Structure formats: C-alpha cells, structure tokens
Amino acid sequence: MKVFWVFAHPEPRSLSGALRDAGVAALREQGHEYRMSDLYAMGWDPVVTGDDFGAPAADRLLGASASKTAYRAGALRADIAAEQEKLRWADTVIIQFPLWWYGMPAILKGWFDRVFVKDFAYGVRDADTGRTLVYGNGGLVGRRAMVITTIGAPGPSIGPRGIHGHLDELLFGLQHGTLFYTGMAVVPPVAVPSADRLGAAEYERVAGYLRQRLADLPTTEPIAFRHRDSGDYDDDLVLRPDRSPDAGGLLMHAHRCMPMPPRRGSPPAPVVPTALAPPK
C-alpha cells in the first residue's frame, strides 16, 4: 500500500499518538510505504479564506467557483497543493482523530474544507457524458479510506441505540458525504471507546487490533454505501421507496443494514461499528 495518514491530535503523548506510532510501525513491518500529515505538528491552518485561492480581496469569495478557478490555474496556496499531491500519490488514506463534540477537531475539519476543492476532489466530470461524478466516483476514486477514532464515551452509549447516537451515523458526513462522495472506498472504522480510561492491557489489545486491521486493509470489504448511479436514487437524488423501505435513518444509504444490539455489561471493547459493515 501507499498509505497517506492524516493525524489530528494536539498531544503526541496521547492514546491517539501511541496508536499512530504503533500503526506506522506496523505499516513499516508489513512493507508498506507511508506519508504522514501530522496537522498539529505542521501548524496546519484550517480556516478557508480568499488567500487560499489567490483571489483579489475585492473579489467576492464564491466558494466552489473560486476554488475551482484557483485549482485549474495552479494558484492554490502551497500548503493545500502539498496535501493534494500526497492524496494523488496514495492508494490508501487514513484519517485519525479523537472525537470532539461528536465530530472532527477543527484542525482536521479545515483540512477537508481547504484541500478537497472543486475539480480536484469533487465536481469532476465524466469525459464522455459530461456528468458530474459523485458518491462512489469522483476525483479520489481508486483509493481506500479508513477512519481511526478515539472516543471518551463507553461503547454502548455510541452503539446503535446509545444516547450519543450511533457512531456509524455520527461519522456519516465524513465517511459517506466526504470520503465516499469523492470516490473513495471506505472500510469500517477502527473506533476505540472509553478512550480516557484505557489500561495498559486494554491498550495492548487495541494496538494489536489496529495492527491486524492495517494488515487486512487491502482486502477488507468496504462499507456498502449505495452509488449515485446505482439506480437506487431518483432524479431528485431521493432513495426510491422500494429500497430499504423500513430502514430509518442514515443507514438506508448502505445496501446492507444490520443494526446489532449493543452488548451490555461487558467490559469496554474496541468497537467496530457494525451497522454499516457488510455481513461476515
């Protein structure tokens, strides 16, 4: 694999930092190439501004158009272009972060806001038909993506009926609306609940699980999100009534929905959210 690992945690001596180091060591042992963007260490600027696009201050910042024009002209700021080059190089993208307020830390959200510009990541058109390619196709097609996230809450509370919402659904805007939207094949995430309370033995188990997931990554079956061109959606991009007619919620946008009841009373365990995962 050619792995591009995007890491967003302010403290290298954290659980996130330890897992990142363990993961990178495993990739090396397994003979893979990797490149790392450690956003905090790089001092990554997450705020989209007109400067990104070399736009004169007097011009209106017309989001998508400004980014497309700048991308085509090679006028994007150098830090953005450098990240895009790593994405071009990679066949596998790993996005690692602690879950803050049920989403990505700002520094990582702003990596997507700034790097995933029109004509690069999305808005790419089919050369023959002129149709815009989205959801299962797009600028980043041909790549695999995997999320690694550490979560303060215990597993059941972020499971299918947990109070915080099911992790699969909390990650929907990232896994479906961003990674899959731009064409990537997204494998189930590596999620570590109860991350504030992990003992040494638990850590070893989690690190071992991560190593195994990395070893399996090239052949792991991706989440079966429905492609835009699957025939499952009508012209308004609404899921046809006969597709997942009884499924409520975001998981209807995957072919196979198998919400699993959370196990209760069991010790905290690394959770691989199962609802979007293909059947074994």
Add this chain to the structure above:
Amino acid sequence: MKVFWVFAHPEPRSLSGALRDAGVAALREQGHEYRMSDLYAMGWDPVVTGDDFGAPAADRLLGASASKTAYRAGALRADIAAEQEKLRWADTVIIQFPLWWYGMPAILKGWFDRVFVKDFAYGVRDADTGRTLVYGNGGLVGRRAMVITTIGAPGPSIGPRGIHGHLDELLFGLQHGTLFYTGMAVVPPVAVPSADRLGAAEYERVAGYLRQRLADLPTTEPIAFRHRDSGDYDDDLVLRPDRSPDAGGLLMHAHRCMPMPPRRGSPPAPVVPTALAPPK
C-alpha cells in the same frame, strides 16, 4: 430576548451575510438585544492547544482535565473567556453557517472545541446529588438555541430519504450532542437549500421566513429530544427497547418521530426539517 449570534462565513457579501444582516435588523425592530461573534471578522483561532489552558509545555495536554483546571483557575485564554461571557449573558444562542462537507466550517467547529470547556458547558454536577448533568441539563441550561444554515444541495436531496442524508441527522452532533447536551433547548433549524441558486424573489421569501422565525423564537416549541434523566435510557445510556422500538437512526432520540416524505417536483423552498419538529 438577549440573543448571542455566532456567525461563520468568510464573505459578508454572501447569502449568509445578507441573511445575518436581515436577521439582526429584525431583532432590532422587534426590540431585542443582541451580541454578535462574527468569527471570520474576529480572526477567531479555532485550534485547541495547550496555550488555551495556560498549561506548561512540559505538561501533557489532558483535554477535559486541563480545560477544567484552567476554567476553575480563570486561566483560560482571553478570547475563550470573552465568548463564555457572551454565553452567560444570553438567553438565546443562534449558530449560523454554510454547510460545508455536511458539517460546520472549521472556524465554527473550533469555536465549540475551545469555548465549550468542562465545568463551563458540560461536566457540571448537581449540587445535591453530585450527578453530572447532560442532555437537557448542564452549564448552558435555560437558554434557547437555533441553527441557521445555507446548503448548496436542493431540498429533496437533504430530506428524509435524500442521498446526502437527512439534514436533521447531519446536524445531530451539533443540535443534540452539543447544544442539547449542554442543557439548551433547541428549536428546529432555519435551513436554506439550493443556496447557490437563489434568485432575488426567493431571497425575499427566505428573509421573510427568517424574520418570522426570529419573531416566533421565544415561543417556538423546541425539538423534543429525550432528556438523559427521562427514564428512557438504561444505566449504559442505551435507549430502552420499548422506546421508539421501530425507529431506525438518530431520530429515535426525540420523543416524536415523524419522518415526512420529501415533496418532489416542487420548486426549491426553505426547508424546515420536520422529522424532529414537534407536531403542529
């Protein structure tokens, strides 16, 4: 009302900027007080670092603990303390942003990451029982909150069965996991789809709708999210099997789930997502 309006768009001459100006003018006419945090205009720094907490560089950045210690000691950075003061003052909080990658722009996500620290917004304990107050109670209890968001996609595609996911669910981590989590009562959002293609007449209709929503805000029935202490959740914070037994997805965490089929073929209209809204 004492309205604290948090605004996150890089371009004042945008639809978002125009709606903000129209909203503020309406508040003035209606005799309300308001304060504005225009995050781009303020140059808001969205990146959590140890500097936020006055922590020595040699100390580990232990997220929640570091923020709590700094909050209690009055050692938070001045920009954070200033935002907290506005939240203390307000009885109503408005969060306005364009939907980027199905979430908040980084500058706004990092406003929550940095301002909503432990012991201020969450982790507050009941004086009598010592229990931590979350979901319907917390540091910001007694306030109303409303999201205003502009969305490039057309209404049906972000409706209940739309390909991008239902907006109510895309906003769950913000409306439920952040605003309601810290104790606020969240009214249904003002959502403007097809925001890139709004004509002058459409704009007037949307601005009029916003003015009405602001006028109604003090008496609008909040989204009926389930309180943590409602008895609906078990000790693992999992929704009891007899609550919303047939509801799939995140909307099970509201008392009344009424997914409405999207109207198709109708012209783009301001969408008030209805699934979480109380019945009329």
